[in-house]
Amino acid sequence: MVSSENRRKLLDISGQEVTSCYQCGKCSAGCAMAAMMDLLPHQVIRLVQLGQVEEALASRTIWLCASCLACSARCPRGVSLPNVMESLRVTLLRPGGRHLDPVRLPADVLENAPEQVLVAGLRKYT
Amino acid sequence: MRPSEMGYPYFPGCTLRAKARGFESSALASARVLGIHLEELPNWQCCGATFPLQVDNSFPLVSPARTLASARKMGERLVTLCSACYNVLKRTNHVMRTEADRRDKVNAFIEEGYRGDLEVVHFLEVLRDDLGFDALARSAKVPLSGLAAAPYYGCLLLRPADELAFDDPEAPHILEDFLSALGCRVVDHPYKIECCGSYVALEPGELASGPSRMVVESARARGAQVIITSCPLCQYNLDVSQQGACGRNGAGVPVIYFTQLLAIALGLPEDVLGFEGHVISPGPLLRSVGAMGSEATA
Numbered sequence: 262m263v264s265s266e267n268r269r270k271l272l273d274i275s276g277q278e279v280t281s282c283y284q285c286g287k288c289s290a291g292c293a294m295a296a297m298m299d300l301l302p303h304q305v306i307r308l309v310q311l312g313q314v315e316e317a318l319a320s321r322t323i324w325l326c327a328s329c330l331a332c333s334a335r336c337p338r339g340v341s342l343p344n345v346m347e348s349l350r351v352t353l354l355r356p357g358g359r360h361l362d363p364v365r366l367p368a369d370v371l372e373n374a375p376e377q378v379l380v381a382g383l384r385k386y387t
Numbered sequence: 388m389r390p391s392e393m394g395y396p397y398f399p400g401c402t403l404r405a406k407a408r409g410f411e412s413s414a415l416a417s418a419r420v421l422g423i424h425l426e427e428l429p430n431w432q433c434c435g436a437t438f439p440l441q442v443d444n445s446f447p448l449v450s451p452a453r454t455l456a457s458a459r460k461m462g463e464r465l466v467t468l469c470s471a472c473y474n475v476l477k478r479t480n481h482v483m484r485t486e487a488d489r490r491d492k493v494n495a496f497i498e499e500g501y502r503g504d505l506e507v508v509h510f511l512e513v514l515r516d517d518l519g520f521d522a523l524a525r526s527a528k529v530p531l532s533g534l535a536a537a538p539y540y541g542c543l544l545l546r547p548a549d550e551l552a553f554d555d556p557e558a559p560h561i562l563e564d565f566l567s568a569l570g571c572r573v574v575d576h577p578y579k580i581e582c583c584g585s586y587v588a589l590e591p592g593e594l595a596s597g598p599s600r601m602v603v604e605s606a607r608a609r610g611a612q613v614i615i616t617s618c619p620l621c622q623y624n625l626d627v628s629q630q631g632a633c634g635r636n637g638a639g640v641p642v643i644y645f646t647q648l649l650a651i652a653l654g655l656p657e658d659v660l661g662f663e664g665h666v667i668s669p670g671p672l673l674r675s676v677g678a679m680g681s682e683a684t685a
Contacts, residue, residue: 274443275441275442297594347439374589
């Protein structure tokens with residue numbers, strides 16, 4: 262797939278025009294999960310801008326984004342990066358991919374975690 | 388508004404009927420004492436727990452839209468307690484109000500003609516706007532001046548601010564005002580609007596506990612004895628992040644729902660609090676500051 266096609270597919274899912282981003286890095290600066298990420302949030306969006314979607318799809322970052330919206334609240338260009346992260350996740354999940362196997366969740370999580378996290382997590386990861 | 392007039396359709400959500408029972412039991416008992424009648428929706432279903440961020444797929448909106456359409460038949464407002472339910476229902480309502488294409492698609496599926504003409508409100512807003520924090524302060528029976536409490540908002544009450552319009556998204560104060568009304572010492576801390584890690588808690592290892600530990604440490608370092616939340620997942624993540632050394636040596640900071648503190652301040656019996664399954668048990672702290680009686684078993 263050529264890069265513009267890649268970008269358009271993600272745009273259809275996310276509703277976000279990533280070319281608006283001018284790489285100020287505010288999203289990465291305020292991201293609560295950044296310390297655990299292999300690619301910083303603004304690097305993911307740069308890859309999508311360049312159409313290098315495979316690289317973005319292979320990163321841990323797309324699964325570590327917690328959809329907290331701190332980045333989109335502060336984005337000077339009005340890009341909702343959590344939507345872009347979700348478009349990358351569902352690119353892998355819609356054909357039947359599964360990031361999380363509920364059967365392998367630790368017993369203490371299944372026993373103690375609130376229902377909210379099981380529903381939300383399975384929606385984001387499967 | 389006279390207390391006897393305050394009746395609202397109310398959406399409990401799935402977590403409040405399972406792991407967070409104490410959140411609901413403390414809220415309902417407190418509401419009763421304050422003259423706020425929360426009438427449970429007859430046909431509610433899970434909100435979906437997270438608002439879908441994919442604009443080409445409206446199917447995840449079906450369940451919350453059904454709840455909204457059914458609530459509209461009962462009244463003009465719908466009260467929620469859980470931050471996630473508030474976020475998902477209010478955001479879904481925004482779609483039903485403002486995006487004609489998606490509204491039509493969802494309405495066709497659920498066989499309703501719902502147009503988003505309902506107001507989704509959080510119980511904190513009912514306490515502030517309908518009861519009033521001054522009236523709340525007058526209803527408080529148990530002095531909490533010995534308790535240093537840190538508010539924790541997390542994400543779901545505040546963002547996106549243009550849709551939720553709950554409070555100032557970078558400097559909220561409704562929880563501070565609530566805690567002041569109950570007579571607590573309010574502890575401000577810089578991580579009160581940061582994410583706890585949310586559903587990343589399901590990732591293997593301790594990935595999500597990093598952000599949660601930062602939140603707890605920021606509150607503890609400024610003298611907080613207890614952290615107050617309205618989200619069951621924040622409660623879980625912040626509490627579980629303290630598993631291990633700090634929990635065992637008694638230096639842990641309990642994380643409780645704002646309604647549990649409310650019930651304590653109103654002098655309600657301890658069986659409505661539902662302090663079960665905490666990593667850091669709130670009982671010892673609350674007894675030590677005189678908020679709970681020493682004979683308690685909670």
